[in-house]
Structures are given as C-alpha cells and as structure tokens.
Amino acid sequence: MSAGSETAARPEVVSLGCRLNIAESERMQAMLGEAGDVVVVNSCAVTREAVRQTRQAIRRARRARPDARLLVTGCAAEIERAEIAAMPEVDGLIANSAKLDPRSWNVPVAETPAPLTRTRAFIAVQNGCDHACTFCVIPQGRGRSRSLGIAEVQREVERHLEQGAKEIVLTGVDLTSWGHDLPDSPSLGILVEAILNAFAELERLRLSSLDGIEIDEQLCEMLAGEARIMPHLHLSLQHGDDLILKRMKRRHSRADAVDLAARLKASRPEIAIGADLIAGFPTETPAHHAANLSIINELDIVHGHIFPYSPRPDTPAARMPQVDRAAVKARAAELRDAVKAHRSGWLAGHLGTPLAVLAERDGTGYSPSYARVRLPEGSTVGEVHEVIPTRIEEGVLV
Structure with missing residues (x-):
C-alpha cells in the first residue's frame, strides 16, 4: 500500500509467506477498517531467510510510516518472539492464535463481510499441524491442526461468490489433514465434493499445497476427473531421496510421489505438478542431492518452490550434521535451474493453444x-x- 499523505492514517497489513497468511491478512485488513495509523506485519518464519525478510519488512514499514503504531503477528512473532519484540521499530506483538479476533486489535466485530480484494478468493479451511517433521518450526507458530466445519466453509464460499469471485482457493498449513479433528473425521475429498455440489455456479476451485500421502481416494478421483477442480497439484514433497525423507520424518517415499503423479497424469494429462523441495538437508550427500534433482525430471515439476535448508530453533534437524552453506546454496541453484528448464518446455507447449x-x-x-x-x-x-x-x-x- 502507498504511504502517501492520503493513506497515512489508514491501517495497512503487510503479508509475508504462505497463501494462508495472505488469506488471514485480507481478513485483518477488513477487520481493522478505519482503526487509524496502524501498520501490521503478518510475518513468516519457515526459513531463516523468511525471518530476515520479516525484519526487512518491519524496518521498511517504520521508515514509510514513522508515526504509525507498528504491530507484528504471524509465525515469526511466535517463534522468534523475543528477538522481534526487541526490535526498536516494533510497538507490540499479537499472538498468531489471536490475530483474527477483533478484541486483539480493540476494534468492533464487523457487521459486514470483508470486501473481495482479488479475483481469486483464498479461504483458510485448516490451520496448524499435528506432524513432527524434523526440519519444520511451523507447529511452534501455528499449534495443533484445527479445521473449519463444512457449513462454515460453505458460508465463506457463498460470501466470496456473491462478491464476484470466479475462483476459490482452499488453503491451510496442512490442507490434507482437514477434517481429522472434526466429528467422524471427514476427508478433504468430502469437503471438496460438498463445495462443488452446493455451488453449481463455481467455475474454478483450486487447492493449495497438499501432502500426497494424505490425499484420499475420493479427492484423487476428483483431481483426475472433475473439470471444475483446476489441473494443478502442488505437493509438499520436500526431497527425492528415501533416506533423507526418513530423516525429515516425512511419511511418504519417493515411489509414493511418483505413483501419485503418474496415476493423475494418466487420467488428466494436462495436470501441472508443483512441489516444495529442500536443498542441503543435514547429512545430504552428493548422491542424495542427485536423487533430489532427478525427481524433478521424473515428476516433470514445473512449479517449484526451492528452499535452501536453514536450521530452525528447537528442531531435531538443527542438531544433525550440517551441510556446508556454500554447498547448500549451490545445490539450491541447481534445483532451481532444473525446475526452470522443465517450466520453459512446459510453457512452450502452451503456445498456439487456447x-x-x-x-x-x-x-x-x-x-x-x-x-x-x-x-x-x-x-x-x-x-x-x-x-x-x-x-x-x-x-x-x-
């Protein structure tokens, strides 16, 4: 947002990190309304680089709005709480679990829904995570997995459709664990089917990052054959070597990912595969890295999020033998180059096609x-x- 004189007294929310943060930031922006000269940084802590970018955003916001009350929420405000609070630019922290509660901001509960700010509407249907991946700090910042009920999700979808959204994006920290905490433990496939059945006018439904091993059979069938679900599968893959996956405490194998992608592409050839991959995980050898590179080829990954490994506080991986930082950086660059090459060929295949x-x-x-x-x-x-x-x-x- 501009920091010009006309908007200087209006609230501003700066969002970093995942799609879930984007969805939450939009709700906070609407909640703050006309709350005055306030800047909120909705932070990320998934990597050390994310924390560095959070610090940069805080300093940049203070320079742009020197007289504003500057508050920080999000994962970095939980995981790096003392360090963020000690920054001279910061006036206060809001707990991640409380950032969508109007009482945290001393504002009234909104009588009208937040306006649609983009053509694709992001709906956070799940938050938190019950898994214990050895590299991940997010459960510290987000807590245990919690799901919105089907009726509540449908109300959100209906609201966005009424405001003109043409595409709904379902998001969550661990989206495929949606429903595990609800009565009878419904699967994500049940939620997706309920949305599509309730809203015939919904043209496009997109799913954010999925844990492939948790994709239920019903959802798999819909991904393969339901035209209103966008042909775009982004996997929380993390690595292409089985030993590293075990040391990460992931629950899938390389073969699981390969089989899933092959099955879906056999039914729906146009489906585009994306994936999160970590470079230079502790104990990673050149052979492990080669397996990480080769899975890009095997899955034909065209949407790649490449993360150079960085040790996060109080995680088991931070205590494992670390890979030299220069090697981590070089391996991340190789992974990015491999994805870029696949993406270039994939994009070229769209030329001349409606x-x-x-x-x-x-x-x-x-x-x-x-x-x-x-x-x-x-x-x-x-x-x-x-x-x-x-x-x-x-x-x-x-």
Whole structure:
C-alpha cells in the first residue's frame, strides 16, 4: 500500500509467506477498517531467510510510516518472539492464535463481510499441524491442526461468490489433514465434493499445497476427473531421496510421489505438478542431492518452490550434521535451474493453444494449470478470457 499523505492514517497489513497468511491478512485488513495509523506485519518464519525478510519488512514499514503504531503477528512473532519484540521499530506483538479476533486489535466485530480484494478468493479451511517433521518450526507458530466445519466453509464460499469471485482457493498449513479433528473425521475429498455440489455456479476451485500421502481416494478421483477442480497439484514433497525423507520424518517415499503423479497424469494429462523441495538437508550427500534433482525430471515439476535448508530453533534437524552453506546454496541453484528448464518446455507447449485465463488487476492472469499469462489490454478484471498465447517473455505467456 502507498504511504502517501492520503493513506497515512489508514491501517495497512503487510503479508509475508504462505497463501494462508495472505488469506488471514485480507481478513485483518477488513477487520481493522478505519482503526487509524496502524501498520501490521503478518510475518513468516519457515526459513531463516523468511525471518530476515520479516525484519526487512518491519524496518521498511517504520521508515514509510514513522508515526504509525507498528504491530507484528504471524509465525515469526511466535517463534522468534523475543528477538522481534526487541526490535526498536516494533510497538507490540499479537499472538498468531489471536490475530483474527477483533478484541486483539480493540476494534468492533464487523457487521459486514470483508470486501473481495482479488479475483481469486483464498479461504483458510485448516490451520496448524499435528506432524513432527524434523526440519519444520511451523507447529511452534501455528499449534495443533484445527479445521473449519463444512457449513462454515460453505458460508465463506457463498460470501466470496456473491462478491464476484470466479475462483476459490482452499488453503491451510496442512490442507490434507482437514477434517481429522472434526466429528467422524471427514476427508478433504468430502469437503471438496460438498463445495462443488452446493455451488453449481463455481467455475474454478483450486487447492493449495497438499501432502500426497494424505490425499484420499475420493479427492484423487476428483483431481483426475472433475473439470471444475483446476489441473494443478502442488505437493509438499520436500526431497527425492528415501533416506533423507526418513530423516525429515516425512511419511511418504519417493515411489509414493511418483505413483501419485503418474496415476493423475494418466487420467488428466494436462495436470501441472508443483512441489516444495529442500536443498542441503543435514547429512545430504552428493548422491542424495542427485536423487533430489532427478525427481524433478521424473515428476516433470514445473512449479517449484526451492528452499535452501536453514536450521530452525528447537528442531531435531538443527542438531544433525550440517551441510556446508556454500554447498547448500549451490545445490539450491541447481534445483532451481532444473525446475526452470522443465517450466520453459512446459510453457512452450502452451503456445498456439487456447487458454481460459482469469484476469487479475495487474493485467495478467492464471490459466487452469497455473501458467501466468499477460492479457491483452482492456481485458475485464475478474472475468475468464479465452486467449491464445503466441510468445513467452520472462517466464510469462503473452
């Protein structure tokens, strides 16, 4: 947001990190309303780099709004609480578990829903995590897994559709664990089916990062055959070597990921595979790294989130033998290059092919398989346009 004189007295929420944070930031922005000269940094702590970026955002916000009350919430405000609180720019911290409670901000409970701020509506249906991956600090910041009930999710979907959303994105810290804490432990597939059955007018439903080993049979069948579910599968994969996966305390094997992708692509060839991959996990040898590289080829990963490993406080992996930092950086670069090569070929395969693209406010939009497309001038924001890309510029179809 601009820090110009006209907006200096209005609240601003700065969001870092995951799609769940984006969804929560939008709710906070609406909740704060006309609360005055307040800046909130909704922080991330998934890696040391994320914490560094949080600190940068705090300093940048203070320079832009020197007289504002600057508050920090999010995972870094939990996990690095003492360090963030000690920053001279920070006026206070809001607990992650309390950031969507109006009482935390001394504002009244909103009588009207938050306005839709983007053409794709992000709905946080799950929060927290019950797993204990050896590298991950997020359960410290988010707590145990909690799920919204089906009726509550449907109310959120209905609200966004009424405001004109054409695409709904379901998000969560561990989205595939949705329902495990609810009566009768419904699966994510049951939630997805309930949404699609209730809203025939919903054209596009997208799922954020999924733990492949937790994808239930019902959801797998819908991913393979339901046209309204976007053909875009982003896996919380983390590595391509079985020994490293065991040391990470992941619950899937390399073969599990390969089999899932092969099964889905056999039924729906256009499905695009994305994945989170960690480079330089403790004890990772060159052979382990080679397996990590090769799974990019085997799964044809075209949407890659590459994380150089960084030790996080109070995690088992931080006590394991560490890989040299220069090697971690070099291996991350190799993984990124491999994904970039696959992505380039994948994008080239779209040239000359009609795509249904949902227009965003910046003149671009996303195809069903999450290819970013620069749209012709004058394309109506929030509408789905059929376009035929003719070239690629800086990784974007034009």
